[in-house]
Amino acid sequence: MAKLFKTIDLNVKHKSKQCRGRSATTLIYFVIIGMASIASESFAVSKDIEFNSDILDLKDRGNIDLSSFSRAGYITPGKYELIININNNELSGTYRVDYIVPKDDPKASEPCISPILVKQFALRPEWLKKVNLER
Structure with missing residues (x-):
């Protein structure tokens, strides 16, 4: 250690x-x-969250799948333009971060950050070795 x-x-x-x-x-x-x-x-304690669809102004609430909102911190897989903050220091501009579905948990999502962006994080070499850059 x-x-x-x-x-x-x-x-x-x-x-x-x-x-x-x-x-x-x-x-x-x-x-x-x-x-x-x-x-x-x-x-x-990652408890499931139940989304109350009664607040939506919709006629057909029964056919809407809200299960993806049942996990705290869940982000729908897709491409996002984000502002990145590291230790209260904002990187200039916006960066594309892809959220993907991990192979071991089809109900989750995780960020897939480009190696170019990882270099801007200025990680120490011992921590940089721990970053998974295979995807």
């Missing part, structure tokens, strides 16, 4: 205590782990 954080010489002062060095780094680890566990709980 790669070491994500280096030990820093950090003074954290509180009214009654002072943390230095490793204990401050340990504190940072616990904060990050706590935040990650809270975030993962919201994604782990």
Whole structure:
């Protein structure tokens, strides 16, 4: 496992205590782990969503397939012109991103990003190796 954080010489002062060095780094680890566990709980409970078609002004509601809206975060497969933000930095212009149906889950969609766009993300080499560029 790669070491994500280096030990820093950090003074954290509180009214009654002072943390230095490793204990401050340990504190940072616990904060990050706590935040990650809270975030993962919201994604782990992927409940289906039921779309209420009563809000639509249609005569033939029964023949409309709304099942694709039953998953949180689902994006209909297709080609989209998007504005890309990375770490609160917006790339100039819009970029075409194709959303495709993955082979292992026909009810899902995933972005297919071009290698040219991936280069603009300025990923570290160790993370760039993990990017799947086969599609």
